[in-house]
Amino acid sequence: MITLRQAVIVEGKYDKIKLSSILDAVIIPTGGFGIFKDKEKMNLIRRLAEERGLLILTDSDGAGFVIRNYLSGCIPAAQIRHVYIPDILGKEKRKDKASKEGKLGVEGIPKELLIEALQKAGVTWDEIPYQRPKEGRDITNLDLYEDGITGTEGSKSRRLKLLSMLSLPEHLSTKSLLQMLNTFLTYKQYKEAIAQLDRQQGDEEKQ
Incomplete structure (x- = not known):
């Protein structure tokens, strides 16, 4: 590979x-x-x-x-x-x-x-495999599940809101979503986005 x-x-x-x-x-x-x-x-x-x-x-x-x-x-x-x-x-x-x-x-x-x-085309791959500098660990499928983005009641709505918040296409598959999150965000930034999502949902429920 x-x-x-x-x-x-x-x-x-x-x-x-x-x-x-x-x-x-x-x-x-x-x-x-x-x-x-x-x-x-x-x-x-x-x-x-x-x-x-x-x-x-x-x-x-x-x-x-x-x-x-x-x-x-x-x-x-x-x-x-x-x-x-x-x-x-x-x-x-x-x-x-x-x-x-x-x-x-x-x-x-x-x-x-x-x-x-x-x-x-001059593409090389005999170097150290590319890894985006990041703080902390990668975002995982388990994170998406535990944060209510996949596999739980209401996860579709939360996923769409997260995608909109991050300016990502709404039709990304779970695999592609995970790939994009790890491309653009650190784990800390992801958790901050989840916290913001939780606050938004809390505000909506109070209305």
Whole structure:
């Protein structure tokens, strides 16, 4: 498993699944052209770019380049490294037919070629795995449960309020939420956010 400091931007969930078998990294799918209207996700990508830097790894077809160019216009160039997969004709196994241009996307490219594409882009991983300097320990799934963010009565409402407070997209999965919390917050800052959430709920109940 290759550990990367940078966040990796891909087009879809199957690209993320493929890369997750190779990379230990924050991987964000754009949802294809959905990124053009998804202000929440775009704000998240901007924050990740500033915090970690981005690797943009979209498909090699025209649509992939439209998304790549859009992101390039929204993020400072110094925070981006472009990774290009080779043009390989073919069809992903899960699809009934090939794409419009007949090229394999990120999900269909062999792992060895994806690693080679990273190397050609100058991405290195022979250093000490990236760890964000932080105070205290990591935030865990148990913390989310004990703080009523997941798995308890009323947790959905608390989770949405926490996400809004932290300016994070509301549709993050629990795994992605945990990853984002550990990217942007220390454990102490997380507990401060939970305390603020508790105060807000207390005020609401008094009204």
